[in-house]
Amino acid sequence: xxxxxxxxxxxxxxxxxxxxxxxxxxxxxxxxxxxxxxxxxxxxxxxxxxxxxxxxxxxxxxxxxxxxxxxxxxxxxxxxxxxxxxxxxxxxxxxxxxxxxxxxxxxxxxxxxxxxxxxxxxxxxxxxxxxxxxx
Numbered sequence: 001x002x003x004x005x006x007x008x009x010x011x012x013x014x015x016x017x018x019x020x021x022x023x024x025x026x027x028x029x030x031x032x033x034x035x036x037x038x039x040x041x042x043x044x045x046x047x048x049x050x051x052x053x054x055x056x057x058x059x060x061x062x063x064x065x066x067x068x069x070x071x072x073x074x075x076x077x078x079x080x081x082x083x084x085x086x087x088x089x090x091x092x093x094x095x096x097x098x099x100x101x102x103x104x105x106x107x108x109x110x111x112x113x114x115x116x117x118x119x120x121x122x123x124x125x126x127x128x129x130x131x132x133x134x135x
Contacts, residue, residue, distance in 0.1 A: 069113050069114070070113070070114035071111045071112065071113060071114060072093040072094040072095075072097055072111070072112060072113075072114040073093060073094070073109055073110075073111060073112075074091035074092060074093035074097065074099050074109060074110055074111070074112040075091060075092060075093070075108065075109045076089060076090075076091055076106055076107070076108050076109065077090050077091060077092040078090040078123060079106050080123055080127055082127055082130045082131055083130075083131050084130065084131075084133075085104065086102055086103065086104055086130065087102070087103055087104065087105065087106050088100065088101075088102050088123055088126050088127055088130070089101045089102075089103065089106035090120065090121060090123055091109070091110070091112060092120075093112055093114065094114065094116070095114075095116035095117060096116065096117050096118065096120075097112065097113075097114055097115050097116060097118055098115075098118050098119065098120045098121060099112040099113075100121040100123070100126065102126070102130070
């Protein structure tokens with residue numbers, strides 16, 4: 001009976017010591033001056049260590065280093081065939097953006113550079129010059 005009571009007291013003592021140790025470990029500050037070690041500080045005002053990393057193209061675009069042209073959807077407005085079988089196509093986009101293309105077959109639409117309020121190209125002079133080249 002005495003041995004049982006001593007054993008119970010010992011268990012309670014161990015539990016109390018264990019909880020005190022755990023609370024000390026959890027709540028003790030760990031930023032002591034001895035734990036930090038020696039920090040390297042360069043001479044002068046240099047703050048860059050080594051070479052800076054090169055930016056990707058997408059990062060340069062997002063930071064504004066590379067400025068992309070604004071694009072708009074240009075749709076076929078007029079198509080005229082020449083004697084040589086080529087087609088002279090005029091496309092119109094947003095805010096009167098005009099684009100002229102000479103091809104063998106004109107697509108219905110494509111992405112062109114946004115140039116608002118540009119003049120519509122003269123298709124007749126281009127066709128005349130292309131017809132004169134073939135003759």
